[in-house]
Amino acid sequence: MERPYIFCHMQVSLDGKIMGKFMDLPESKGSGKLFYDLAFGEDAHYKHQGWISGRTTTDDNFTHYKVPVLDELAAEVPAGDFFVESEHDKYYISFDRSGKLGWEKNTITYGKTTATVLEVLTEKVSNSYKAFLRDLNIPYIICGDESIDLDMVLEKLSRDFNMDLVMLGGGGVINWSFIQAGLCDEISFVVSPTADGSTETASVFDAMAGLTNDDPVAFTVKAVEVREDNAVWMRYTVNNAR
Numbered sequence: 001m002e003r004p005y006i007f008c009h010m011q012v013s014l015d016g017k018i019m020g021k022f023m024d025l026p027e028s029k030g031s032g033k034l035f036y037d038l039a040f041g042e043d044a045h046y047k048h049q050g051w052i053s054g055r056t057t058t059d060d061n062f063t064h065y066k067v068p069v070l071d072e073l074a075a076e077v078p079a080g081d082f083f084v085e086s087e088h089d090k091y092y093i094s095f096d097r098s099g100k101l102g103w104e105k106n107t108i109t110y111g112k113t114t115a116t117v118l119e120v121l122t123e124k125v126s127n128s129y130k131a132f133l134r135d136l137n138i139p140y141i142i143c144g145d146e147s148i149d150l151d152m153v154l155e156k157l158s159r160d161f162n163m164d165l166v167m168l169g170g171g172g173v174i175n176w177s178f179i180q181a182g183l184c185d186e187i188s189f190v191v192s193p194t195a196d197g198s199t200e201t202a203s204v205f206d207a208m209a210g211l212t213n214d215d216p217v218a219f220t221v222k223a224v225e226v227r228e229d230n231a232v233w234m235r236y237t238v239n240n241a242r
């Protein structure tokens with residue numbers, strides 16, 4: 001299968017967390033900046049064409065759990081995927097298997113980066129939600145019947161969007177689904193010299209009942225660098241990548 005190279009890039013606390021109070025400490029700032037610069041900065045190490053995000057990450061950061069207002073009487077949309085011309089050099093690849101996200105426009109802005117939203121849906125998503133996306137000029141690809149077929153997503157990103165480098169950008173649930181499927185090539189963790197010990201917050205990898213299990217996976221060290229402000233950049237290859 002033709003697919004992009006996938007790297008999982010995350011800012012992580014010393015206790016393996018990806019959100020929470022550790023981020024509020026001034027000692028976390030350096031790792032936050034390094035995280036951004038490596039994948040989104042002007043002289044980025046990873047020059048990717050898009051980043052994949054889980055539905056919770058999108059709601060927490062961009063759509064804020066707004067319920068989309070749908071027209072149940074919308075005319076039947078054409079079958080298949082929906083493409084639009086993008087003005088931006090990156091896509092924000094949003095996993096939304098049921099069509100829940102309350103988008104208000106077809107771009108997101110993260111730091112100095114603006115990206116076109118690309119929704120990844122399944123066949124079970126309603127006609128009215130697809131019509132809602134079309135009204136906002138939000139492109140979508142349909143990958144799978146009830147659950148998202150990860151191979152099909154990557155094949156379409158390669159074939160229809162010419163992507164050869166894609167960031168797997170969290171959270172922990174979506175990261176683990178790609179790793180369990182053998183579809184993540186590299187791990188890039190920017191470790192913050194902070195922790196908060198919370199048992200309530202998302203970890204960098206989280207299995208989710210019905211989606212993934214806890215089959216162990218091994219990694220091989222590629223590089224470790226100590227950077228400014230006690231941030232450590234750790235890279236691994238994923239041993240089960242196929």
Ligand SMILES: NC(=O)c1ccc[n+]([C@@H]2O[C@H](COP(=O)([O-])OP(=O)(O)OC[C@H]3O[C@@H](n4cnc5c(N)ncnc54)[C@H](OP(=O)(O)O)[C@@H]3O)[C@@H](O)[C@H]2O)c1
Pocket residue numbers: 009010011012017018019053054055056057058060061095096097098100147148169170171172173174175177178202203206211
């Ligand atoms: N520190 C960092 O670098 C960083 C980076 C990214 C995110 N985060 C944080 O991580 C937190 C969220 O992480 P999380 O692990 O709870 O959630 P997540 O991975 O963002 O989202 C999980 C949801 O995404 C959908 N999903 C995931 N895998 C899927 C698959 N294989 N197929 C179809 N749908 C799939 C499911 O939603 P549905 O069932 O509703 O469709 C699932 O419940 C956020 O607070 C965010 O800010 C931190």
